[in-house]
Amino acid sequence: MSAGRTIARRVARAMAATAVLSGLLSAALATIIAWTSMLDREDDRLRGAAQTLAVEVPPGMDDAAARAHADDEQTEVAVAGMRIALYRGARFVGGDASLRPSAAGGCRTEGTSRRCRFVLPTGAIEVASELTVARSQRSLLLGASLAAALLAGLAGLGLSGAVSARIVRPLQRLREEVAAVDADAPGPSLPGRGDGYAETDALRAALGEMLARLDGALAQSRRFAADAAHELRTPLGTMRAELELAAEADETLPEEVRDSQRRALRTLVGLTALVERLLILAAPDESLRGSREAVSLAEVADEVLAALEPAARARVLATVDDRLHVRGDAVLLRAMLENVLGNALKFAPTGEVTVRAEADGDDAVVAVTDEGPGVPASDRARVFDAFYRSAGARADGVRGHGVGLALVARIARAHGGSAAFEDAPSGARLVLRLPRWRPA
Numbered sequence: 001m002s003a004g005r006t007i008a009r010r011v012a013r014a015m016a017a018t019a020v021l022s023g024l025l026s027a028a029l030a031t032i033i034a035w036t037s038m039l040d041r042e043d044d045r046l047r048g049a050a051q052t053l054a055v056e057v058p059p060g061m062d063d064a065a066a067r068a069h070a071d072d073e074q075t076e077v078a079v080a081g082m083r084i085a086l087y088r089g090a091r092f093v094g095g096d097a098s099l100r101p102s103a104a105g106g107c108r109t110e111g112t113s114r115r116c117r118f119v120l121p122t123g124a125i126e127v128a129s130e131l132t133v134a135r136s137q138r139s140l141l142l143g144a145s146l147a148a149a150l151l152a153g154l155a156g157l158g159l160s161g162a163v164s165a166r167i168v169r170p171l172q173r174l175r176e177e178v179a180a181v182d183a184d185a186p187g188p189s190l191p192g193r194g195d196g197y198a199e200t201d202a203l204r205a206a207l208g209e210m211l212a213r214l215d216g217a218l219a220q221s222r223r224f225a226a227d228a229a230h231e232l233r234t235p236l237g238t239m240r241a242e243l244e245l246a247a248e249a250d251e252t253l254p255e256e257v258r259d260s261q262r263r264a265l266r267t268l269v270g271l272t273a274l275v276e277r278l279l280i281l282a283a284p285d286e287s288l289r290g291s292r293e294a295v296s297l298a299e300v301a302d303e304v305l306a307a308l309e310p311a312a313r314a315r316v317l318a319t320v321d322d323r324l325h326v327r328g329d330a331v332l333l334r335a336m337l338e339n340v341l342g343n344a345l346k347f348a349p350t351g352e353v354t355v356r357a358e359a360d361g362d363d364a365v366v367a368v369t370d371e372g373p374g375v376p377a378s379d380r381a382r383v384f385d386a387f388y389r390s391a392g393a394r395a396d397g398v399r400g401h402g403v404g405l406a407l408v409a410r411i412a413r414a415h416g417g418s419a420a421f422e423d424a425p426s427g428a429r430l431v432l433r434l435p436r437w438r439p440a
């Protein structure tokens with residue numbers, strides 16, 4: 001997974017943004033609601049003062065008495081930060097004379113103050129109060145709400161990492177399942193049964209269908225290769241027998257003809273070996289594991305070494321722990337080592353070739369090291385592809401088809417192990433790693 005852009009991070013950012021936005025929205029909404037209710041309360045206070053004056057000044061009371069009451073009331077409400085005035089028509093009767101009659105009835109905000117006008121039988125009462133307290137409360141509330149929104153955003157940011165990691169976990173599980181698929185035998189579906197999330201389950205199903213198609217195609221191409229190799233085997237065998245027979249039967253033939261017979265025979269032997277390898281490459285994993293008997297690596301190495309020509313044999317230094325065993329097919333394990341050792345002797349025409357087999361934890365590790373040109377790091381993965389030969393090998397005119405290492409890797413994998421080139425002081429070092437078998 002790339003460290004830069006991840007869905008988890010996107011979700012985290014979206015969550016934090018949503019938290020801040022919703023915090024800001026709720027701050028604005030809370031402030032508006034609080035402000036409206038504060039104005040309502042202020043209006044109630046103003047209405048209360050007007051009511052008191054209206055009770056004291058019944059309709060019909062003369063202006064002088066009414067004025068005394070209005071002035072008294074003004075003195076009283078001044079304590080509570082209000083002003084009050086009584087008008088009869090356009091005529092000022094009493095109270096705070098600076099409070100001019102307003103154009104319309106009801107309450108409204110005028111600048112920094114709240115004003116109400118109540119038209120009653122006794123006259124029109126004007127009341128007003130400064131909104132300083134309410135306004136400072138509003139600022140306080142707004143500040144507090146903004147701080148809360150900011151905190152919510154920060155908390156969202158802090159939590160979003162964990163939450164989004166949880167959200168993308170099904171995706172990660174799916175990725176692990178896909179990663180666990182064996183490229184050689186993808187099987188008809190993914191191993192997991194799904195985790196009940198519509199999105200990932202749909203993706204899993206789609207991947208499963210793709211795997212099934214891939215599996216089918218792979219099986220078909222294996223079958224084709226196996227059939228082709230099988231069909232080639234018999235005629236090649238017959239041709240070989242015929243050529244050998246002809247070479248033995250007619251010793252009177254001129255030397256050029258006999259030479260050409262020998263070349264044809266050599267080519268045929270190489271071709272037969274290629275067909276045998278293709279048959280193994282095309283075989284399904286199960287048949288490669290054979291009867292899964294315990295095979296001694298020391299015996300395998302002995303047999304491979306014994307089959308070498310004396311000159312080649314003399315260059316090989318083998319140290320094999322004779323307690324090492326692996327479970328699998330002895331013939332194939334022999335073919336595997338034969339190919340690796342053959343390569344070492346072929347690509348390093350001089351120098352020593354060491355074979356070292358030892359236990360490493362639960363593994364048996366076989367390292368074959370030569371003193372040849374080695375395998376460049378850029379080629380170390382590709383040389384295991386069938387029919388791939390490095391440019392160096394082709395340029396040096398070393399004979400081969402490029403199938404040996406593909407076979408080695410396949411046999412190693414079929415036995416639950418691996419094959420890889422590793423760094424060596426000089427030349428190439430191929431390391432085979434196989435699960436070790438130990439008697440119970």
Ligand SMILES: Nc1ncnc2c1ncn2[C@@H]1O[C@H](COP(=O)(O)OP(=O)(O)O)[C@@H](O)[C@H]1O
Binds near residue numbers: 400
């Ligand atoms: N011991 C080695 N030293 C250098 N190159 C090697 C060695 N073993 C394998 N290779 C490289 O890996 C390629 C593939 O090997 P292999 O599949 O056995 O094919 P082949 O032996 O037919 O060329 C070779 O062509 C060669 O380039």
Ligand SMILES: [Mg+2]
Binds near residue numbers: 339342400402
């Ligand atoms: Mg080879």
